[in-house]
Amino acid sequence: MRYLVIFIFFSFVTYSQTGPTTLGGLDFDYASPKEYEIGPVRVVGADNYDHQGIKMIAGLRQGQMITLPSQQINKAIQNLWSEGLFSNISIYAEKEVAGVIYLVIELVPRPKLSKFKFDGITKREADKVREEISLYAGKTITENLIFQTKSKIRGYFREKGFYHANVNITRTKDTLINDSEIFAITIDKGPKIGIKEIEIVGSTEVPLWKLKMAMKDTKQKGVLRVFKRSKFTESSYQTDKTALMAKFNKVGLRDAQIIHDTVYLLDEKNLKIQIQINEGEKYYFGDVEWIGNTKYRSSFLDTVLGINKGDLYNKDLFTQRLFGGPDGRDISALYMNKGYLFFQVIPVETNVTNNHINHQIRIIEGKIATNGTITIRGNTKTNDHVILREVRTKPGDVFNKEDIMRTQRELSQLGFFNDQGFQVNPMPNPAKGTVDIEYVVEEKSSDQIELSGGYGGAGPSTPGRIIGTVGLSFNNFSTKNFFKKEAWSPLPGGDGQRLSIRAQSNGRYYQGYNFSFTEPWLGGKKPNSLSFWVNRTALSTTGFLRSDPNYTGLSITGTGVGLGRRKRWPDDYFTAYYELSYQYYDVMKDTRFPLFNEGYANDIALKYVLQRSSVSAPIYPQSGSNFTLTAKATLPYSYFRDDVDYTSMTDRERYLLLEYYRFKFTGEWFLPLTADKKLILMPRFGFGYIGMYNKSKGLTPFDRYSMGGSGLSGVNQLGGREIIALRGYDDQSISANGGDPIIAKYTLELRYPISLNPQATFYALTFLEAGNTYPTFDKFNPFNVKRAAGVGIRVFLPMFGMLGLDYGFGFDKLDSWATGAGSTSGSDASIMSKGFYPKLSFTIGMNLGEL
Missing domain, CATH: 3.10.20.310 (membrane protein fhac)
Incomplete structure (x- = not known):
């Protein structure tokens, strides 16, 4: 800061100074200051600024009285300087007339x-x-x-x-x-600095690899570091040092500390980190004394706490067992699940004896709280009653923390809301002993539009052609508002109903149409769902119409109605589903079904599905499991016709009324491997069997299992055949032509999310899987499976659903009965001879098949 020397009043001059000074050529004496009236004030050098504003900031206005010399001029300069707009400021007196002084503010603006x-x-x-x-x-x-x-x-x-x-x-x-x-x-920018070496000295109780794993973002260079390069940042380093010390605290070394650490450059691209650790002495849990507990005995609280005298001291574990952990095993949850919302637990470290830390845990139980009003906020499309019927916390019920957690899961399963945007705002009223609960949700798009084209449909007798697909899936539809004009924005929705329409065709060779509707709460009072579906599929092998004498192909018309209900026993994670369906087959010289290539067939079947699902979320589950038992059967028509010899019948007569029974059992778990529940291990298994009532009539020619590839086969997915994926092999290559009645499959996937954004969820995976189909029980061997391994990625887009891409390697030769559609292709011919082949698979949908 520079003040002009000429004609300026300096703040450095003290009041004790008695010599004269000048201000604009006028003489002033510190020993006898005089009072003047300020006349017009001129501003010089600030043409782009408001001069009146400058005078106001300086505090100098016409008509104001001012004493000279004094600190008033200095204060005016300070006021202007504090604005940061000027590089030079000077104030001087231009003239004095009859006690009126004329001042000039001279400024040099900053650019x-x-x-x-x-x-x-x-x-x-x-x-x-x-x-x-x-x-x-x-x-x-x-x-x-x-x-x-x-x-x-x-x-x-x-x-x-x-x-x-x-x-x-x-x-x-x-x-x-x-x-x-x-x-x-x-x-x-210069070169990026990587960490060539992290040297940790002084650790004997914790392995070095665990310490380096604890440092999430400070990693040294390595061959296997492909997706995240090594780099050093000061903020991450400080955070990782805290995580490093937490590892020592978990094994009783609560006095452990970093006594010295150094970061220095080895060259322009590499640095080295040296950390010196002093572990200190090891500590153990001592006696735990409970004070104030009346609801539960101290011995029971000891069991829930799960910490015994002599266990290594672990402060994190102690805190989790008291206040809340990922497994829900804690003292706070124990009380809060019984209505003790105002419960408090206060751990006090009483003393340390022989490195054993003794605690006194003081409990203030408080009154039992009941639920007050339950409100919903944030639902811009979904109606309140659709959300409230899934809410487990009811007004007047005793408060239960587990009910809130369960509500979060049930709302997530609807698929209408963003899991990351879910909030619960409890508003307790200790005076009344109640708690109002507000659930905050964030709507996401759940409808799907499918408009695509692709090349497919090739088979032994069908040429590959361009296939066009148009599909609409409305997963939060409302038939009640269908005839209300104001509800069309763009479609009536909010009642949680599901409506799906889909059409697929490549011209005369293939046409497929599907329609389905589901009401999840029939009647609106109980969670009983009603489903209805109808489909029509027509395939011409030669491209001729059905009326043409040269026509070969088949058509299938089907319809069905289903009723689902949630069960309370053995627990309320169980659901049951009943379905009655009818399929009509019209086959004309078609070779897809070796046992039945011409005639009509009727399939009237009843299906029962018992499922227990406790998965945390539908798109990227981070915990829970899913088990499903499916049974489907027709009536045993042959039992009612003892006088009929089926061996002497033609295929058209034998299969006019199809009869069979089938069972399938599948299970999968989602096991979090990290504390943040991002790295997920998913084991899955599945078995299926199709049986016959009468050996002379034989197995149904239609309902079979086919395995291999991505689980997608375009127009070949016909005739009730369930096509199961096995990555690393060609489509349907593992099974016999027409499918097999027995199947077994095992899968192990390791998943990690790239993005959990509800508008675009990405996760990467690596997999090991094995499976096979078998023509008879004599051939069945659960260990005779075709193995594969590979990597993949999944992308969930609300408008299109789940899309996937996998690159798998098949390791095993095919069996002698593997005569399916893909078994004669070049890839699987090489598998049969070499036992190894890489395969790229594209998938659509949540699961690869149903096994």
Whole structure:
């Protein structure tokens, strides 16, 4: 800061000074200051600023009385300087007439920033840097602004691992705008610094690999580090040091500390970290004394706590067992699930004896709370009653924390809301002993539109052609509002009903139409669902119409109605589903079904599905399990016709009324392997069997299992055949032509999310799986399976559903009965001879088949 020397009043001059001074050529004496009236005040050198505003900031206005010399001039200068708009400020007296003094405020404005640009970095990096710095057109340029801008840019790139980042700002006068400058910000990132070595010294109780695993973002270079490169940032390093010490605390070393750590460069691309640890002494849990508990005995609380005297001291475990852990096994949950919302637990460390830490746990149970009003907020489409019928916390019931957790799961299973946006706001009223609960949801798109084209449908007798598909799935539909004009925005919705329409065709060769509707709460009072579906499939092998004498092909018309209900026993995770269906087959010289290539067949069957599902979310489950038992059967018509010899009948006569029974059992678990529940292990198994009532009539030619590939086969997925995926092999290559009656499959997947955004959920996976189909019980061997391994990715888009891409390797030769559609292709011929072949598979839908 520089004040002009000539004609200015300095604050450095003390009141004890007695010598005369001048102010604009006028003589003033500190020993005898005089009072003047301020006349008109002139502002010089600030043409682009409001002069009246400058006078107000300075505190000098016409008519005001001022004493000279005094601190008033100095204060005026300080007021103007604090605005940061001027580089030089001076105030002097122009003249004095009859006690009126005329002052001049002379200013040198600082330049303004008109625009700025980046050099040396990409456009994407420039956009990120703009968010970090505080530059904008019109901002006053100061030396501090330049310093802070450079510092923030260097800090940004240091956090990205560019420790040698250099920033230079070139200032150029803007010839188009007065008192303005242009910044050219040149950034030289330099090489990215990696961590060549992390050396941890002094640890004997915790293995080094565990310590290095605890450091989530500070990792040393390695061959296997493909997806996340090694880099060093100060913020991550400080966080990881805290995580490092937590590992020692978990094994009783609560006094462990880092006594010294050093980070130094080895060369321009590598650095080394040295950490010196002092573990200290090992501590153990001692006696635990419970105070204030009347609801539960102390011995029972000891059991729930699960910590015994002599166990290694682990503060994190102790805290989780008291206040809440991922498994729900804690003292707080025990009380809160019984209505003790106002419950408090206060652990007190009483003393330490021989490295055993003794605790006194003081409990304040409080009154039992009941639920007050239950409200919903955030549902812009889904009606309140659809949400409230899934809410487990009812007004007047005793408060239960588990009911809130269960409500979150049930709302997630609807598929209408963003799991990450779910909130619960309890509003307790201790005076009344009640708690009002507000559930906050965030709607997401659940409807799906399918408009696609692809090449497929090729088979032994069907040429491959372009297939077009149009489909609409409305998963939150409302028939009640169908005839209300105001409800069409764009479609009537909000009642949780599901309506699906789909059409697929490649011209005369193949046409398929499907319609289905589900009401999840029939009558609106109980969770009993009603489903109805109808489909029509027509396939011409030669491309001729059905009326043409050269026509060969088949058509299938089906319909069905189902009733589902939630069960209360053995627990309310169980559901049951009953379905009555009818399928009519019209086959004309078609070779897809070796046992029946011409005639009519009728399939009237009853299906029963018993399922227990406790998965946490429908798209990316992070916990829970899913078990399903499916039974489907027709009537045993042959039992009612003892006088009929089926062996002497033609195929058309024998299969006019299809008869069979089938069972299928599947199970899967979702096991979190990390504390944040992101890395998920999913084991899955499945078995299926199709039986016959009468050996002379034989198995149904239609309902079979076919295995291999992605589980997608376009027009070949006909005749009730269940096509099961086995990645690493060609479609339907593992089974016999027409399918097999017995199947077994085992899968192990390791999943990790890339993004859990509800608008686009991505996760990567690696898998091991094995499976096979068998023509008879004599051939069945659960260990004779075709193995495969590979990697894949899944993408869930609300408008299109789940899409997947897998790259798998098949390892085993095919069996002699494997004469399916893909078994004669080049890939599986090589499998039969070599036992190994890589295969790329594309999938659509939540599951690869149903096994």
